[in-house]
Amino acid sequence: MPPRQQRRRSYDQYCASARALDAVGDRWTLLVVRELLGGPRRYTDLHADLPGVSTDVLAARLKDMEAQGLAIRRRLPPPGAATVYELTPRGVGLLPVLTALAEWGAPDLTERRPTDAVRAHWFALPLLNRLPAPKVPSVVEVVLDEGVFHLRLGGERLGYGDGPAEEPDVRLVLDSDTCRELGEGVLGVDEAVTAGRITLSGEGPYAAALRGS
Amino acid sequence: MPPRQQRRRSYDQYCASARALDAVGDRWTLLVVRELLGGPRRYTDLHADLPGVSTDVLAARLKDMEAQGLAIRRRLPPPGAATVYELTPRGVGLLPVLTALAEWGAPDLTERRPTDAVRAHWFALPLLNRLPAPKVPSVVEVVLDEGVFHLRLGGERLGYGDGPAEEPDVRLVLDSDTCRELGEGVLGVDEAVTAGRITLSGEGPYAAALRGS
DNA sequence: CGGCATCCGTGACGATACTG
DNA sequence: CAGTATCGTCACGGATGCCG
Numbered sequence: 001m002p003p004r005q006q007r008r009r010s011y012d013q014y015c016a017s018a019r020a021l022d023a024v025g026d027r028w029t030l031l032v033v034r035e036l037l038g039g040p041r042r043y044t045d046l047h048a049d050l051p052g053v054s055t056d057v058l059a060a061r062l063k064d065m066e067a068q069g070l071a072i073r074r075r076l077p078p079p080g081a082a083t084v085y086e087l088t089p090r091g092v093g094l095l096p097v098l099t100a101l102a103e104w105g106a107p108d109l110t111e112r113r114p115t116d117a118v119r120a121h122w123f124a125l126p127l128l129n130r131l132p133a134p135k136v137p138s139v140v141e142v143v144l145d146e147g148v149f150h151l152r153l154g155g156e157r158l159g160y161g162d163g164p165a166e167e168p169d170v171r172l173v174l175d176s177d178t179c180r181e182l183g184e185g186v187l188g189v190d191e192a193v194t195a196g197r198i199t200l201s202g203e204g205p206y207a208a209a210l211r212g213s
Numbered sequence: 214m215p216p217r218q219q220r221r222r223s224y225d226q227y228c229a230s231a232r233a234l235d236a237v238g239d240r241w242t243l244l245v246v247r248e249l250l251g252g253p254r255r256y257t258d259l260h261a262d263l264p265g266v267s268t269d270v271l272a273a274r275l276k277d278m279e280a281q282g283l284a285i286r287r288r289l290p291p292p293g294a295a296t297v298y299e300l301t302p303r304g305v306g307l308l309p310v311l312t313a314l315a316e317w318g319a320p321d322l323t324e325r326r327p328t329d330a331v332r333a334h335w336f337a338l339p340l341l342n343r344l345p346a347p348k349v350p351s352v353v354e355v356v357l358d359e360g361v362f363h364l365r366l367g368g369e370r371l372g373y374g375d376g377p378a379e380e381p382d383v384r385l386v387l388d389s390d391t392c393r394e395l396g397e398g399v400l401g402v403d404e405a406v407t408a409g410r411i412t413l414s415g416e417g418p419y420a421a422a423l424r425g426s
Numbered sequence: 427c428g429g430c431a432t433c434c435g436t437g438a439c440g441a442t443a444c445t446g
Numbered sequence: 447c448a449g450t451a452t453c454g455t456c457a458c459g460g461a462t463g464c465c466g
Contacts, residue, residue: 295428
């Protein structure tokens with residue numbers, strides 16, 4: 001039979017929000033975007049950090065996102081030849097959508113269910129709009145028990161990445177509960193530092209700003 | 214058989230965005246929120262403004278939203294006794310999510326497909342972050358060929374409503390294409406006024422601000 | 427008449443197995 | 447490693463019927 005390219009189900013509404021949901025409203029799509037916002041990823045790593053998604057659905061979503069110009073498939077040069085998926089600028093433009101979702105969903109994190117999976121970089125999104133803006137672009141490395149991630153603040157490449165930063169201006173060592181309260185906005189960085197819930201290291205101006213105010 | 218309350222499918226991730234998508238990630242849910250952001254609505258009106266949704270899915274979504282504290286079912290006092298659905302503060306908190314989605318999806322509106330349904334108040338969301346903030350809370354009534362809606366700007370009850378406003382400070386008469394360009398941000402209000410693409414009426418300070426700048 | 431519940435066909439989803 | 451193949455289940459869309 002011909003591989004009849006079944007037209008994706010659309011809301012068929014002349015409305016900006018409906019158009020956006022046509023593109024990213026499918027199950028798992030925005031969570032794939034959340035993963036790729038942390039940098040290029042291989043298929044297997046995506047599958048590992050999205051527990052519950054089946055292999056065929058993940059493949060289908062990546063294909064859809066590629067067809068819509070949200071992500072590209074790129075083959076890394078040897079050595080370490082592997083294919084990675086990376087967001088296009090259009091895909092990166094979804095960052096405000098995910099931060100808005102994260103801000104709204106943050107109160108639901110008070111309940112931590114035993115079935116919940118956890119990854120360190122999932123804490124990055126709520127922090128992006130809660131940390132004070134630095135005067136110069138700064139990189140913050142965040143160390144949790146669950147892993148390490150980093151934030152890029154104040155520059156034009158606002159965003160986050162999985163794993164340690166190359167040259168962090170500030171390093172924060174804290175537990176995930178403190179990190180959650182920071183992301184929820186019920187706790188300030190300075191409060192957490194003076195309360196001894198954050199071990200802050202770094203000598204630059206942004207480190208001083210986080211300590212001071 | 215027992216009415217085994219099937220547990221809603223969850224991502225089971227300790228992540229704020231995933232929690233938000235657990236609540237509002239189902240098909241149609243955010244579009245129901247978009248409708249209710251315009252004010253309380255009856256079931257039949259919701260069904261009419263969400264072409265394509267089946268009756269049982271709409272009923273199920275409303276039930277879910279009620280169970281999750283996003284909306285309430287309220288019976289209007291006679292005369293005109295009818296049951297309406299209305300967002301709770303928690304539900305209204307989704308406004309930033311929908312504006313972010315609308316802003317991202319606005320470029321896709323350049324293509325107007327013949328199968329697309331249109332409602333006037335669907336143009337409200339992109340306008341909310343594009344119109345300049347007034348110095349005092351102001352109400353803008355927008356008149357399109359497709360219908361009328363109004364915007365509440367500058368106050369604490371930022372939002373929009375379907376139908377005409379009670380006491381608008383400004384009235385804008387324009388066509389939907391101009392409205393789309395305003396929402397996309399490629400056209401300013403003052404430009405559109407001087408180009409004769411908007412008929413602006415109103416004598417208050419915000420009307421002057423829209424004309425002037 | 428508004429507010430659903432029921433039935434049915436189709437497609438999307440989730441789990442597992444398997445392959446280049 | 448990076449998917450494809452297969453299959454059972456469930457959610458969705460459309461139509462119709464019920465009931466206050």
